[in-house]
Amino acid sequence: QVHLVESGGGLVQAGDSLRLSCAASGRTFRNYLLGWFRQAPGKGREFVARIGLSSGSTYYVDSVKGRFTITRDGAKNTVYLQMNSLNPEDTAVYSCAADVPPVGLAHVTTAYDYWGQGTQVTVSS
Numbered sequence: 001q002v003h004l005v006e007s008g009g010g011l012v013q014a015g016d017s018l019r020l021s022c023a024a025s026g027r028t029f030r031n032y033l034l035g036w037f038r039q040a041p042g043k044g045r046e047f048v049a050r051i052g053l054s055s056g057s058t059y060y061v062d063s064v065k066g067r068f069t070i071t072r073d074g075a076k077n078t079v080y081l082q083m084n085s086l087n088p089e090d091t092a093v094y095s096c097a098a099d100v101p102p103v104g105l106a107h108v109t110t111a112y113d114y115w116g117q118g119t120q121v122t123v124s125s
Contacts, residue, residue: 009119
């Protein structure tokens with residue numbers, strides 16, 4: 001059974017930075033992708049970024065490119081999301097997800113079976 005635990009959320013001001021962590025456990029994660037998604041109040045869950053836990057390949061949604069960076073520590077099975085230049089539109093519950101999504105579907109929530117509990121990020125103006 002895969003277990004994902006996020007941490008690092010909080011309340012910050014516009015322009016500040018935060019680093020989220022997602023620790024994965026429960027199995028060998030060869031070929032797995034780990035994705036970060038977010039859900040703002042009243043909105044659907046949105047893809048943010050993903051990384052291959054073995055390959056290290058990354059992909060971002062356009063709205064965070066140049067501001068967010070996803071990295072991994074393979075030895076710890078932990079993925080980080082460094083978020084810089086935060087703005088109020090980034091306010092959401094951020095969740096990590098892990099799986100081996102079909103090719104081309106790494107940005108789709110239903111392609112992931114394993115999810116963390118989420119961590120709140122609030123950015124004040």
